[in-house]
Amino acid sequence: MKKQKGGLLCSAVLVTSLALQFSPAKADGEKVVVNFQTLSIPYFIYMHEQAALEAKALNVKLLVQDAQASSTKQSSDVENALTQGVDAMVVAPNDVTGLAPALNEVLSEKLPLVTVDRRVEGTDAPVPYVTADxxxxxxxxxxxxxxxxxxxxxxxxxxxxxxxxxxxxxxxxxxxxxxxxxxxxxxxxxxxxxxxxxxxxxxxxxxxxxxxxxxxxxxxxxxxxxxxxxxxxxxxxxxxxxxxxxxxDAYPEVLKAIREGDIAGVVEQSPSKQIRTALRMAVMKVRGDAELETVIVQPFMVTLDNLSQAEQYSAIQ
Missing domain, CATH: 3.40.50.2300 (Response regulator)
Structure with missing residues (x-):
C-alpha cells in the first residue's frame, strides 16, 4: 500500500498531466487490450465507446474482450491476450480476488497493467487502478x-x-x-x-x-x-x-427516470473519465512518459436539481 500512497490523486489533475505529456508524434500503433467485466449493461457499453474514442486519439489498436460476468472466462481472456503480443492491458475485474492468478502472469511479463472501475487483490504486486470511490x-x-x-x-x-x-x-x-x-x-x-x-x-x-x-x-x-x-x-x-x-451510475436512461420522477437521485462516477484515464496511463507507460498510479475519482449525487452536471446529460436533451 505504501507504494500507492502518493497515487490517490484527483483524476482531473492526472488527466491534465497526462494530456500535457502526450505528443501525437510519439504514437506508433501499440496494441492495448481492454477486458470488460461485461458488455451487457449500459455502464460498460458506454465505457467501451469512450475507450474506442480514446484509443483513436492515442493512435493505438484497441482489442476489446467481454468477460460476460464470468471470472473463469475473464482469466482465460487475459491469458489469451498475452499470447497475442499486446503492449498493455486494462481490466475491469469481475471478482476482487478471482482474477489474481491470471493477472500475476501479466505482472510476470512486465506488461503495463491497470484495472478500471474495480480493484483487484491478492496479486504478487499491487495493481494500480482507476475507479470512483x-x-x-x-x-x-x-x-x-x-x-x-x-x-x-x-x-x-x-x-x-x-x-x-x-x-x-x-x-x-x-x-x-x-x-x-x-x-x-x-x-x-x-x-x-x-x-x-x-x-x-x-x-x-x-x-x-x-x-x-x-x-x-x-x-x-x-x-x-x-x-x-x-x-x-x-x-x-x-x-x-x-x-x-x-x-x-448516471447514464441517460437513469437521468430520464430522474426527470420523470421515477428515481430520486443517482451517484455519478464519471465512467468516461475513468476509462480514458486508465487507457491513457497504460499507453503513456508503454511510451515511457508516465508511471502507473492509482487514481480515485470522487463521486457526487445527481438529482433533479443538478441534472445538467451528469457526464451524459447531453444525451437526454
Missing part, C-alpha cells in the same frame, strides 16, 4: 435518505454481485451512512441484484410483497440498471412517490 458513493446514497427523510426511514438495499469490489465498497458505504443517521433509519431488507435490471425488479417486488401494508420508505440500489428495475417494481405496485429510489 465506491465507499463514498455508498455513503452519498444513504445520506440522501437520512437528509431528505428527516423523520426516519425504513430502507431496503439491493446490492451487486458477491465478490465484486464495487459491490463490497458500496455496501460498506451504505451501511456506514445509515448508521450515521441514527437508529430511526432501519435497514429492513438487503439482497443481491447481480447488477441486473430484471433481477433487481424481481428482488424489489419480493421485498415489497413481503412488506405489504408497510413498504420501505426508500430502496437503495448499487447500480443504475438495478435502480431502474426497482423503479419498475415500485411503479407496477402503485407505490410511485411513496417509495424513493436511489441508484449508482
Amino acid at each position: 465506491s465507499v463514498a458513493g455508498g455513503r452519498l446514497m444513504a445520506e440522501w435518505v437520512t437528509t431528505h427523510i428527516k423523520d426516519g426511514a425504513r430502507v431496503a438495499f439491493i446490492s451487486g454481485t458477491a465478490g465484486s469490489s464495487t459491490a463490497i465498497d458500496r455496501a460498506k458505504g451504505v451501511h456506514e451512512g445509515l448508521k450515521a443517521g441514527g437508529s430511526k433509519f432501519e435497514l429492513v431488507a438487503e439482497q443481491l441484484g447481480e447488477w441486473e435490471r430484471a433481477k433487481a425488479m424481481s428482488v424489489a417486488e419480493n421485498i415489497l410483497t413481503s412488506l405489504t401494508g408497510n413498504p420501505p420508505d426508500a430502496i437503495i440500489c448499487a447500480s443504475g440498471d438495478m435502480a431502474l428495475g426497482a423503479a419498475e417494481a415500485v411503479r407496477s405496485m402503485g407505490l410511485k412517490g411513496k417509495v424513493k429510489i436511489i441508484g449508482f
